[in-house]
Amino acid sequence: MSARYVVGDRRTPPIPDETAEVWSAFLRAEAEKWPPVFGYLADDSFGAGSTRTPLEAMSARFPEQTLPLADSEVRGYSWVTVTSSGVLERLGGIDGLRGSGAFHDITALPSGGAVLQATSRLAQYEGDAVRQVFEALGPVLPEKAPWPDEFDRFKLIYEAPRS
Secondary structure (H helix, E strand, O other): OOOOOOOOOOOOOOOHHHHHHHHHHHHHHHHOOOOOOEEOOOOOOOOOOOOOOOOHHOOOOOOOHHHHOOOOOOOOOEEEEEEOHHHHHHHHHHHHHHHHOOOOOOEOOOOOOOHHHHHHHOOOOHHHHHHHHHOOHHHHHOOOOOOOOOOOOOOOOOOOOOO
């Protein structure tokens, strides 16, 4: 499943908290319906392409390459990231992720995997919060660093992860 709703970019106007909360609730409800592969909710996907995540776009990768790796690697990271059961296991499970301190909310999904929400509000997902998520998900990120984004469109860390 893929859904996209563009309301501008991450600079102007800011996405209202109520809108982000409605989309977060929708994503969580959908993620509970079947075993998750990957999902995310972000305000920085504009310009990444119709089905590519910002990390895929800046790493010159496509879903055809990343989807087969869904049990061991995430396609990206964002304010809300949905993981597969294999990814959750590689990260030490719910307890391992809670110990990272990177997430405001972690919800285990009934069929495996989890929904990880970095901050209580989308507008708070900047700077240090992005760095904390990047570091917590390091073991399940691609080995190579994404190319720097000269247009500053994406909330990514432009270095190789430490696993």
